[in-house]
Amino acid sequence: MFLMFSVGNRQSTINVFNRTGLALCILLFSAIMYGKEYHVSVKGNDANSGAEATPFRTINKAAQVAYAGDVITVHAGVYREWVNPPRGGASDDCRIVYRAAPGERVEIKGSEVIANWQKVQESVWKVVISNVFFGDYHPYKDLIYGDWFDARGRVHHTGEVFLNNKSLYEKETLDKVLHPVANTGIADAEGSTYTWYCESDNQNTTIWANFHKYDPNKELVEISTRKTCFYPEKPGINYLTISGFYISEAATQWGAPTAEQIGMIATHWNKGWIIENNVISNSKCSGITLGKERGTGHNVWLNDRSIDGSLHYIEVTFRTLQNGWNKEQIGSHIVRNNEIFACEQTGICGSMGAAFSLIANNHIHDIWTKRQFTGAEIAGIKF
Template sequence: MAREYHVSVNGTDANPGTAAKPLRTISQAARMAQPGDLVIVHTGTYREKVAPARGGLSDEKRIVYQAAEGEQVHIKGSEVIKGWKRVKGTVWQVTLPNGFFGDSNPYRDELHGDWFSPQGRVHHTGEVFLNGRSLFEVPTLEAVLDPKPLPRALDPQRSLFVWYCEADAKQTRIYANFQEHDPNKELVEITVRDSCFYPARPGVDYITVCGFELSQAATQWAPPTAEQIGLIGTHWSKGWVIENNIVHDSKCVGISLGKDRATGQNVWSNNPRKDGATHYNEVIFRALRAGWSKKKIGSHVVRNNVIYNCEQAGVVGSLGAVFSRIENNHIYDIWTKRQFAGAEIAGIKIHAAIDVVIRQNHIHNTGRGIWLDWMAQGTRVTRNLLYDNTTDDLFVEVNHGPFLVDNNMFLSPNSLRCWSQGGAWGHNLFNGRIEAFEEIDRCTPYHVPHSTWVAAVRSIHGGENRFYNNIFTRGYPELRTRRTGHGRRVRWLGYGLEAFNQTTYVVLASGNVYLKGAEPYMKEKGCRIHADFDPQVRIEQQEDRVVFLWRVNREVLDVATQLISTQLLGKTLFSNQGFENPDGSPLVIDRDFFGTPRDRNRPTPGPFEKIKAGRIPIAAWKGGR
């Protein structure tokens, strides 16, 4: 019979875990819980790493961890530090025995891994917080005594709050410049655990984590060729539900749906004689031999979460996110300190988004919004709002498709970076530039439909994409179109579909509208061009919602369109798969950004079926508790 365990800061782990006699730690409840059990955690801050000993057996018999209804529960990977001694002026120092940190010391552990760019200096996994806000690590004590603003940080003045560490075999010294603040009178915390909720081994399946605030973990850099540890993570398992949480202040990753260590651990860094793509292909086949399949891995749900202040990614998943849904999350302030860089930074970064649905997410103020890298097949990106992302809103990298991108609003200066074939874009609004590139030097897999099984590998020659019923506008006229590179390695960057004019394979396009100088594909027929019409697209962020503003009318959007369906989109060239739902059934784009039914005879181009100019309130992505 299923049991209910209660956890309270006033309990003790010697108790049986009843409502009257609760446990003290979530970790003790995790040791006791069996499939079908419910763990209810009551108000308070829990400074621990929860490593579930076991998972559930199925969707119907899972282990559920949830905050008690209406109560505020915070799991932290940090500890409060007192006893700071003034060194000079606004600089303070504390010395801690290394035993304080347990098995791993974040102030000795350095960030490292494949595709990590340290910017010429050492970074540690640890972090120092003053009143809930992280300080900036600097490489020398001199830089603590005389801090300088970091120009590339999004808040350079905040970068004057700095820290530095020294550690030997016995103790760790941390120096911090708290400016005008006295650390012994205010809340100072340092991260001491590498995660807040993460199993110690793979295969801990069918767990639900609901209603918590989780923060301040010393997470390691998480490339696709290594174990990906997040502030909360599934550790190469199946069937998790992570919902209604607030996840923030991870050194690297917020939520991880990634792979394990056994299939490869920073293999490129350990053997740089082979290129990274070859190493990753080897990781993929190693994973297949180890049982990577729909039966064992993926099928997670990540929904209704608020994720922010992570310096690598809000959600990451290499191989382990297959067959999952990522929906209705608010992801923002990713990679804002910008002390390090690397090829894995995004609001959502997924490798092998096989039959993954990314829906109704609100993503802004990140480096890159959504990044689908390798093996996006059967993927759907729909009804997402992206803006104020400094690199681009959507990057589809070396995929063969099919993947479908519909009813999205891409409003940043760079809307789309397309290094893939086999994609379909319908009813989107592109306000920024679009880049097309043929990646002929990397061979990447495509799969048997709705499966992880690899059918073959192939390079990307560009084109072979479909664009129906979209709106393109030159929203940032100060940013020029351009051509970079030479020979076959040329990147074309423009507004509208002009970037695809030089790709090897033909692009299919019709029913699109081009405004304010955006250019159509050279072979496109059946489009509408209003070169002098400025829709004046912009976003206003209010306290409780986002408001979209534009200036359009029915005449501007008057173009012959058709309902987008599996039949219209056809099959991809190499994977030879149709655009269909994850269960293999035919699909049709018969609803708009808001879920309003589309006109089945002549749907309106762009994300909104009902044409309305002026202010359009967009329901807030509240998420969390």
């Protein structure tokens, strides 16, 4: 007698001759059902097997080999990468779980450390960075824009500069970095004098920053380089769990309900994610986004002012329904027990992607505190 069974892409055939063979079959089936556990460590190597004794170096490597039922355990350290899962789980009971190792601090950052700053005058420093460094996404050329976004008459880049895990204030002229003026209309007036400005040409990007009493070559100075930290580029990546991470410092874009919405964690309008027990901070725009994808429209009002934005949103809603939006494919997420702060658009947003979801017990605070831009899509939670 032969038994054939499969989970995900794994298929096995067992020749069962007797009770011993049947018992072996059951044990093997149980092992497949419960999946594998892969380990990731900053001391690992992506050429390893991913076992606890021979961990991978990057979360992305683990993502490439994980299938439904598997667990990815990430150990202490800072991981500077965009996690782009190629597949999801099979059901609510057969997920792919991404988790920080219990009791360990695991950070996923959308930034890189920048050294070799040169002093310009007193508290102002500059650094020149080759554009090659940024790869296919350049946050210091990419401007924030979108439906219902108000730039207040100036440019804003998706990139950001951080001094010891706190963001500086971007300015539109170098003079405002050389001679900063405090914004007394916000809570952190003193902090608003820590400023930065950038210029880019075809070869290099130059960033000037006013660090006041701090020497940037002796402190932790980072700049945002990735547009997200955890986001599947393709749809259909369902039933993922993201638990226990510190996620920060991505160069996120404005997420209007009529545009693709990509936060530092972004579901790409998929189904059945659990996002829990994370600390999410320092996003240029949004922390967590539960929608929308690009195919049904992207900043449609910005591209057509002939009708009101609310009518564009209604049209987008109808297009999503025509394109197969339904409860079986989108939503039903759980977002719980996260702390989300220092995001300048929203803590959590998601046009139609939050449908049928549970959003509970999240501590969301200090959203839009810098007041550098404004718009109709700013809130702690905006659905």
